[in-house]
Amino acid sequence: MNARIILTQLGVLLMVLSGSILAIACWSGIQALMGAPGESLAFRALGYSAFTGAVLGLGLWLGSKKPTGAVGRKEALLLVAVSWLLAGALCALPYRLWAEFAAGQGDHDPAFGSYVNCYFEAMSGLTTTGATVLTDIASLPRSMLLWRSLTHWLGGLGIVVLFVAVLPMLGVGGKRLFKVEAPGPTSEGVKPRIQETARALWIIYLGLTFAEILLLWVFGLDLFESVCHTFATLATGGFSTRGGSVGEINSLSVDVVLIVFMVLAGINFGLYYAIWRGHWRNVWKDPELRAYLGFMAIASAVIVGFLWDDIIVTSAGQQAEPSFGSALRHGVFQVVSIQTTTGYCTANFDLWPFVPKAILLGLMFVGGCGGSTGGGIKVARIVIMAKVLWAEIERVFRPNVVRPIRMGKTTIDPELRQGVTVYVLIILIIFALGTFGLMVLERSAGLDITTAATACVATLNNIGPGLARVGAIENFGWFSDGSKILMSLLMALGRLEVYALLVLFVPTFWRGE
C-alpha cells in the first residue's frame, strides 16, 4: 500500500473543498455587507472552515510530498473510500461552526447542535441523497443553504471525477480511480482517455447547470433559489431551500423544468459525451435509456390512474381538488423525483394509496442509469438481472441451449452476469442488515418497521425521503446519533456502489500485494 500518494491526494481534496467553502464565504461576506440577516455569523463559520480545511490539506500535501510510484488498485479504492468519509467531515464544519456561533449569541439551533447531525447533513449532500436533519430549513442563512446545495453539486458527478478533470496530476492512477468512481456497470462511450473524458463531462455538467439556472430564473424563481435547486437537481440530490420542498414553490413551469432536468441528470453522462462527439445514433439506440424512460412512463401511468380521483395534499400542506391535471403533475413529478433518486417532493406521497407507494418504493431500488448522478441499483443492472433470471429459468428445460444475453449490441459475458446478480444481492443484504440495525438502535423509541426499512432504502439508494416517519414532509433529525452514523455509512455505501467500502473489511486487502 502506497500511503503517501493517498495522503497527497487527500490533501488536494481538502484544499479543493476549502476553495469551494471559500467561494461561498466570499458570497456570504458580500451578503453580510449588504445587511442580509444571519450572514455575518455564516461568513465567520465558512471562513474558519475554509481556513481549517486549507491548512489541513496543505499540511497533508506538503507532509507527503514527492510521492513515488503509481496509484494501484488498492490505493485507488482506499482513496475513494477515505475521500468521501473525510470530505463529509470537512463539509460538516461550516454547519457546526455556524450553530456554535449562533449559540454564542443565544440562538440555539438543535439541528446543527451536534457534529453527528452536521456530518449526516454533509454526507447527505455529498452523496446526493438529500435527507436532512433540519426541521426549519427556511430559517437558515442563505449562504448555509447555498453551501448545502453546493455539496450536492460537488458530489454530483463525483468529486473524484472532478479531481481527475481539474487536477490532472493523478496520472496513471486516474483511470483506475474513474473505474471505481463512475457509477454503473456500463460506461459505454466513456473511453479510456480519462482526462479528456473527465474534462468533457465537467463541461457538459457545467453546461446543464447554466441551462437549468437560466430556465428556472426565466420561469420566475429568483436567482438564488434557481442556483440552489439546479445544484440539487443535476446531482439528483434533493435539498431544497424551502421546508415544504418544491411543492412550496407551487409553480407548474418550475415543476416542468425540474422534471426535465431530473430526467436528464439520471441519464448516463457517457451518452452526452457521445452526443458531444456527434454519435447521436448511440443515444437513440441505448437500451438502458429506453428502459429508464420506459420504467418512468409505466410507473407514471399507473400512479396517475390511482391518483386521478383522489385529493392530493402537496408537500406544503395544501389540498388540490381531484383532477387529471393535478394527478398528472404530481404523479409524474414524484415518479421522476424518486426514480432518479432526487427526492424532491411536490406532494406528500406518504398519504397516497398503497399501490402508488409500493411502486415508488420499487423505483427507489431501480434508480437512475449507470454513469449518471442518480443512485439506486441502476437501470442497466436491473435490465441485465431480469435477462439473467429469465435465461436461468429457460435453462431448466433447455439445459443445452446457450443463448447469449445482450444489452443492445453488447453481449453480457458470464463475469458481468455474475457481477450484476451479486451486486443486487449485496444491496438487498445491506438493506436487510441496515433495517435490522436501525430497529436495534431505535429499539427504545419503538421504531416501526416501515420507517426503519424506508429510511434504510432512502439512504442506501441516495433518495432522501422514505415513508411514514421519514416520509415526504418529515426529516431525519429525530433519529439517535447511532442511527445517523449508520445511515451516513449507508449513504456512502450506496454512492460508492458498495465495493470501495466493503473491501476495507476483507483482511487480504490489508496484506502485501
Next chain:
Amino acid sequence: MNARIILTQLGVLLMVLSGSILAIACWSGIQALMGAPGESLAFRALGYSAFTGAVLGLGLWLGSKKPTGAVGRKEALLLVAVSWLLAGALCALPYRLWAEFAAGQGDHDPAFGSYVNCYFEAMSGLTTTGATVLTDIASLPRSMLLWRSLTHWLGGLGIVVLFVAVLPMLGVGGKRLFKVEAPGPTSEGVKPRIQETARALWIIYLGLTFAEILLLWVFGLDLFESVCHTFATLATGGFSTRGGSVGEINSLSVDVVLIVFMVLAGINFGLYYAIWRGHWRNVWKDPELRAYLGFMAIASAVIVGFLWDDIIVTSAGQQAEPSFGSALRHGVFQVVSIQTTTGYCTANFDLWPFVPKAILLGLMFVGGCGGSTGGGIKVARIVIMAKVLWAEIERVFRPNVVRPIRMGKTTIDPELRQGVTVYVLIILIIFALGTFGLMVLERSAGLDITTAATACVATLNNIGPGLARVGAIENFGWFSDGSKILMSLLMALGRLEVYALLVLFVPTFWRGE
C-alpha cells in the same frame, strides 16, 4: 410434449392418494364402530373421497393407456407442477365433504366451509408448510387430524420420490423427475441409480418414522398423537393435534424428542444413504451439515441470551417464570422448529423482543439442508452464496487472482455459482411480489406490513407461522380467498424450488422441442 404419459402418471398419483385416503377411511370406520365422536361423518367423507379419487385416477390411467416414448425434461417439469396442484385438490376433498356432511346435521364448520380453505389446508399439508385455516383444531374428528398429518408425511419426502420408489414404471423419466423433485442444490451421495436410491430413502424415512413414534409413545404421548406428530416432524410440516401446538403438550421429554427428530429431518437424506452404505466419513465432513448445526447453535445461543430474564408465554398461553432452563428449552425448540421449517411452537415467539424475532425471520429464509424435507433457501445455497459474495468483493482489488470456491472437497463451478445467486434473487423477488400481492388483496382489511411480509415468508419457505396476525398462536383462516389462493401458490413455489412452476410461464416451454 407427450401429454399421454403425463396423464397416465397423474392417474397413478390419484390412485395412490386415494389408497392413502382409503387407509384413513378404514381406520375411521373402526373408530366409528367403536363409537368415537364424529367419526361416522368422517368415515363417509373419507370413503367418498377415496372413491372419487380412485375413479378419476383409473379413468386417467385407462384413458391414456399405453403411452409411448420417454418422460422428457419438459414432461417431468409439467408433471411435477401439475401433480402438486392436483394432489392438493384431491387431498382437500375429505375436509370439504366432512364439513358438508356436518353442515347437513346442522353443525356448520366455518373453516372447511369453502373449497378454497380446504385446498389451502391440503397444500399446506402436502408442501409440509403447516399453516392452518383452523381455529379450533381439537374439535375435529381424529381421522381428519390423522389425514392432515398424513398429507405432511406424504408430501415430506416428495410424493413423486415415493412414486419413483413404489412404482418403478416411470423408467427412464425417473431420473429427471428426481432431479427436479429432490430439494437442494447438492445431492452428493444420492447416486444416479434412482430406483435403488429412492427405495433406500423410503426405507430410511420409514425407519425414522417408526423410531420417532416409539420414542414419543414411550415418553407418554398416546399412540394417535405420537403418529400425528411424527408425520409432521419428519416432513418438517408442523400440523399439530392441539390448538396450542406442542406447547399444549407441555412435556420436556416430548420437546426433546421433537427437537432431535426435527434436526434429523432437516438433514440431507443423501447423508443417511451414505451411512446406509457405510460411508460415515462423508457425514462428519459434510460442510452443509456443519453449517446447518452451526447456524442453529449460534442462533440458539443469542436467543437464549435474550430470553434468559424474560417471562416466556407458551403457545398454550401459560407463563413460565424467567429461568435459564426455560429460555434454553423454548429458545432451542423455536430455533430448530423455524430453521428446519417445521413450524411447531412451544412458545408464543411473537411476544419476544425484536432481535430474537429478527433472527427467527432470518432463519426462515435459510431453511434446512438440501435433500432434506425442510424448506427455505437451503443451507448449502446460503453457504455458497456467502462464498460467492466474498469472492466477488475480493475480486475488486484482485481481479487477476482466480480462487476456486469450494464446498467441502467439491469445487463449485461458475454455472452453479450463477445458479445459486439467481435462485436466491428469485426467492427474494417472489417474496417482495407475494407481500405486495397480499397487501393489495387485503387492502380493504388494512393489513399491516409485518403480517403480510411474514405470511409470505412463512408460506413461501414452507414454515407455517409468521409474526403478528399470522404469529405462533394465530391462524390463516381470516384471509380472503384470493390471498389463500396466492399463498397456496407460494407454498407450491417454495416446495418445488420455484422452477417447476415458473417454467410454465415461459412461452418457449410450450413450443415444440
